Amino acid sequence: MYTTTRICAAILWIAAGVSLAHAEQAAAPALPKISTHDNQRPAGTFANGELRLALWAGTGRWSPYGAAGSTLDLAAVGEEGGPLSVPSPLIRVPQGTVVHVSLRNTLTIPLRVTGFCDRPGRCDSIVIAPGATGDARFTLNAAGTFHYWGGRTGSQLGNRDGDDSQLGGAIIADPPSADTSDRVFVLGRRASEAGSPRAPLTVINGRSWPHTERLSYATGETVRWRVINLTNIAHAMHLHGFYFRVDSVGDGASDTHYEDSQRREAVTEQVGSGRTMMMNWMPQRPGNWLFHCHMLVHMMARESLRPGLTAEAGSHAGAPHDSAGMAGLVLGVLVTGPDRTPAAPAAPRRALQMVIDHDTRLGATASYKVGLSSAGVTAPRLNLGAVPGPVMVLTRGEPVSVEVVNRMREPTAIHWHGIELESYDDGVPGFGGTAGSVTPPVAPGGAFTARFTPMRAGTFIYHTHWHDPAQLAGGIYGPLIVLEPGETYQPSRDHIIVVSLDGAYPEDALRNEPFAVNGARQPPPLELEPGVVNRLRFINITADAVALTVQLISRFDPVQWTLAGKDGAATPPAQRTARQARQLITVGETYDFEVTPGPGPLWLELRRGNGEQLIQWAVLVRR
Numbered sequence: 001m002y003t004t005t006r007i008c009a010a011i012l013w014i015a016a017g018v019s020l021a022h023a024e025q026a027a028a029p030a031l032p033k034i035s036t037h038d039n040q041r042p043a044g045t046f047a048n049g050e051l052r053l054a055l056w057a058g059t060g061r062w063s064p065y066g067a068a069g070s071t072l073d074l075a076a077v078g079e080e081g082g083p084l085s086v087p088s089p090l091i092r093v094p095q096g097t098v099v100h101v102s103l104r105n106t107l108t109i110p111l112r113v114t115g116f117c118d119r120p121g122r123c124d125s126i127v128i129a130p131g132a133t134g135d136a137r138f139t140l141n142a143a144g145t146f147h148y149w150g151g152r153t154g155s156q157l158g159n160r161d162g163d164d165s166q167l168g169g170a171i172i173a174d175p176p177s178a179d180t181s182d183r184v185f186v187l188g189r190r191a192s193e194a195g196s197p198r199a200p201l202t203v204i205n206g207r208s209w210p211h212t213e214r215l216s217y218a219t220g221e222t223v224r225w226r227v228i229n230l231t232n233i234a235h236a237m238h239l240h241g242f243y244f245r246v247d248s249v250g251d252g253a254s255d256t257h258y259e260d261s262q263r264r265e266a267v268t269e270q271v272g273s274g275r276t277m278m279m280n281w282m283p284q285r286p287g288n289w290l291f292h293c294h295m296l297v298h299m300m301a302r303e304s305l306r307p308g309l310t311a312e313a314g315s316h317a318g319a320p321h322d323s324a325g326m327a328g329l330v331l332g333v334l335v336t337g338p339d340r341t342p343a344a345p346a347a348p349r350r351a352l353q354m355v356i357d358h359d360t361r362l363g364a365t366a367s368y369k370v371g372l373s374s375a376g377v378t379a380p381r382l383n384l385g386a387v388p389g390p391v392m393v394l395t396r397g398e399p400v401s402v403e404v405v406n407r408m409r410e411p412t413a414i415h416w417h418g419i420e421l422e423s424y425d426d427g428v429p430g431f432g433g434t435a436g437s438v439t440p441p442v443a444p445g446g447a448f449t450a451r452f453t454p455m456r457a458g459t460f461i462y463h464t465h466w467h468d469p470a471q472l473a474g475g476i477y478g479p480l481i482v483l484e485p486g487e488t489y490q491p492s493r494d495h496i497i498v499v500s501l502d503g504a505y506p507e508d509a510l511r512n513e514p515f516a517v518n519g520a521r522q523p524p525p526l527e528l529e530p531g532v533v534n535r536l537r538f539i540n541i542t543a544d545a546v547a548l549t550v551q552l553i554s555r556f557d558p559v560q561w562t563l564a565g566k567d568g569a570a571t572p573p574a575q576r577t578a579r580q581a582r583q584l585i586t587v588g589e590t591y592d593f594e595v596t597p598g599p600g601p602l603w604l605e606l607r608r609g610n611g612e613q614l615i616q617w618a619v620l621v622r623r
Contacts, residue, residue: 292329
């Protein structure tokens with residue numbers, strides 16, 4: 001239940017399009033500093049078994065790149081007696097706690113706040129007039145990860161990306177005897193100004209890489225993270241080097257906790273706008289690792305506030321990852337301690353060579369080609385063209401060394417997406433490895449040898465991890481398939497479907513990213529063998545397509561398939577059930593499905609998250 005202690009009867013005179021920051025600057029040019037915090041200190045005080053929290057909202061000056069960086073003026077929330085902060089103060093209490101919140105609005109426009117509500121229960125909003133204080137009293141009877149957020153009246157989380165975009169924080173309700181050592185990460189986004197060539201500003205707990213918190217864990221330590229997306233779009237959160245388990249997902253008002261049999265392993269997971277995720281993982285190898293959004297626009301240094309940078313991504317082609325190479329939704333993780341992975345089998349190391357060179361198929365637009373061979377045998381390709389790269393087929397448990405030869409005029413790096421390996425071999429130049437042995441870039445004319453032993457059979461990706469988007473758009477990527485010992489790659493039953501960019505990386509990639517399937521905007525028919533199990537391996541290695549949906553359809557009957565794996569991890573037995581042949585695949589995800597086709601025409605469809613059809617192509621069943 002919500003009340004307002006002061007009722008404003010005046011007509012709202014601020015138009016919807018007026019900037020919060022501009023309106024506040026006119027009245028108070030000397031703005032207070034907005035602090036950032038790591039969501040480790042809960043706000044408020046307990047009295048008589050109730051959490052009491054007094055907040056205030058105002059406009060301040062925010063430095064997402066640290067004290068030396070440029071600033072941005074916007075609205076934020078702080079605890080009374082303290083500074084405004086991004087994210088807003090953390091509310092964390094034991095399950096069953098009654099929370100009493102007051103929020104004083106010092107802005108010159110009304111403030112709409114959502115999230116101060118009972119759990120379980122319906123979350124309505126409160127509107128607080130300028131100069132007024134709103135009160136809310138609610139009970140957190142459900143344990144989980146929740147959030148609250150604010151904005152202009154009439155705003156929704158899905159369209160909130162301006163001066164009100166950082167109004168929001170976490171609400172955590174802990175079950176009895178819970179371990180509260182988990183970490184809370186709030187994702188934020190501020191859109192660029194209209195007409196600006198700069199990319200949006202994206203932050204984790206109020207800061208952008210390389211100013212995000214550097215985390216440190218020991219090998220064998222259980223790590224629990226709560227990820228809360230308070231931006232207006234979805235994100236594809238990717239962990240290097242290790243798998244994480246998804247324990248719960250929510251929408252801010254409710255949180256679904258999975259039973260053990262329904263939990264899944266992943267290296268990449270979509271967290272939609274307003275959604276939450278509880279993830280659990282255990283580092284096994286020492287070194288430096290990354291956790292980041294796999295959308296290029298959210299990890300590139302084309303951001304509006306980064307000091308000393310231009311808006312052109314190509315201008316950073318020679319910079320290491322740790323400085324100008326990345327920005328945005330990126331966390332660095334240092335793992336120390338002994339290597340706790342099982343010893344690799346005492347087997348000969350298979351040698352492969354990958355050669356990367358320039359290509360001319362796109363004319364003046366940068367394009368590249370990847371060659372792959374082993375013992376003089378050229379690796380198979382999905383088509384006769386240069387993209388995607390060759391199919392790298394490995395065997396679980398067989399040690400390999402891959403020599404990456406760079407014949408280009410620019411540096412590069414190759415990341416083995418989803419593979420569990422040493423940090424030095426992971427493909428993040430200037431950051432991977434350890435202090436005494438840092439991963440180098442593959443210099444023009446040079447080479448780098450990555451060594452690893454695949455621990456799982458499944459579908460993976462190799463792709464450039466250099467921070468020039470032209471390399472990914474231009475073709476430095478390909479499928480990496482790991483088979484069980486004794487298996488052979490049979491393209492007639494093992495079908496790889498790579499969704500990627502088709503050519504140049506567009507400045508408005510979120511809206512107009514050009515797609516290709518196995519290198520073609522209109523792929524040829526896919527041929528399946530009838531009466532036997534066919535495996536469909538889907539890979540999304542686009543730049544920013546965070547919500548692609550693929551479906552197998554029939555003109556006459558519904559089609560079903562069985563999920564066999566995700567991100568290279570085998571599907572748990574309880575989840576290997578037939579389901580409708582439709583799947584959302586975010587950028588950086590892979591999915592394996594098994595289907596036994598019957599007679600009749602079939603089609604594969606690729607659609608955007610909004611339902612827009614992008615590509616449809618025929619599926620032929622051999623007779």
